[in-house]
Amino acid sequence: MPYRVRPEAYGEALSEVYDRMYGEIDTPAAVDFLLALAGPGGRAVELGAGTGRLAVPLAEKGLRVQAVEVSEHMLAKLRERDPGGLVDTVRADFTEHVPGENVDLCFIACNTLFMVPERERQIETLRKVAQALGPGGTLVVEVYDPTEFHQLSKPELQARHLAPDELMLxxxxxxxxxxxxxxxxxxxxxxxxxxxxELSRYAWPSELDLMARLAGLSMVDRFADWTRSPFTAAAHRHITLYRKAG
Ligand SMILES: C[S@@+](CC[C@H](N)C(=O)[O-])C[C@H]1O[C@@H](n2cnc3c(N)ncnc32)[C@H](O)[C@@H]1O
Structure with a gap:
């Protein structure tokens, strides 16, 4: 059964609380990791940039960042965080449009690739990234490892305390x-x-590598977190680097 989502719906529902849902998680480590890959003054494209949690600090540190985001609600939050307009925002669905050519770094963080609810459209997104990357350019994908969730036999309930009068179940x-x-x-x-x-079409690391290969990208490295901890069977997520095949 194919799943359908209107990609703008996430931002409409969650832009007001998004920054409190994820807090700063490990944003500084992610920024350092991405900055090192793009090089000084490098050209970066973020797919699904949200409120600019990563795009804005990267632009403040000198990267030329294009932020692709489908939701006007999320983009409004990004602009609040970036009053000087350092980030170049592109309102688009990244399954249809990935801007740029000769891009040094493309990144898609925080499980956002899995928000595309069909495998073929995920591969099509990766194909568009491969076209935008320059020689030696890198794609970074951050997603969860689905092993634990795939085994769920009954609904799991999680609670998040967002603010004194805000609770998310x-x-x-x-x-x-x-x-x-x-x-x-x-x-x-x-x-x-x-x-x-929220729907999330998940893939295992090996499957993701195969999808990337179909899109013309080769896996070059994988870590368990943004501080480059080794990826092991105990990891709940991974950060994987791909480069253009050949
Ligand atoms: C989980 S948030 C991640 C935001 C940001 N990358 C971060 O790490 O904080 C996912 C974002 O991707 C956007 N998004 C989801 N599907 C998209 C699509 N097909 N095209 C463009 N943006 C999309 C959502 O609106 C949302 O802002």
Missing amino acids: DTITVDRVNQVLVEIHTLIRGGSVSTYT
Whole structure:
């Protein structure tokens, strides 16, 4: 059964709380990691840049950053974070458009590739990235390892405390056949309740490497986090580097 999502819907539902959902996680380490790959003054493209958590500090450190983002709500938050307009924003669906040529670094962080709910469109996105990368350019993908979720036999409930009067309850189920994780976010804010259903079409690391190979990219390195810890069977996510094949 194919899943359909309107990609703008995520930002419409969650832009107000996004920065509190993820906090700063390991943003400084991610920025250092990405900066080192692009080189001084390098040209970078972020797919699904959201509120600019990564794009803005990278631009502040001298990278020329293009931020592709489908949601006007998320872009409004990015602009608040970037009053000087250092980041070049491109409002587009990255499955249809990846800007630039001779790009040094393209990155897609925080499980955003899995937000594309069909494998073929994920491969098409990777193909577009391969076209935009220059010789020696790198794609960085950050996604979760699905092993733990794939084994879920009943819904898992997670709670996040976002602010004194804000609580997010996440109910997670999986469709194992289609490798889709269905996450219902229930947001309780100051007495009002809203829900948003997020879909995530997951892939195992080896499958992702194969998808990348179909798109003309070769895997060159994989880490368990942004501080370059080795990727092991215990890792819950990975950060993987790809370069143009050949
Ligand atoms: C989980 S957030 C990650 C934001 C940011 N990369 C970060 O690491 O904080 C995913 C973002 O990707 C955007 N997005 C999802 N699908 C997209 C698509 N097909 N094209 C462009 N943006 C998309 C969403 O609107 C959202 O802002």
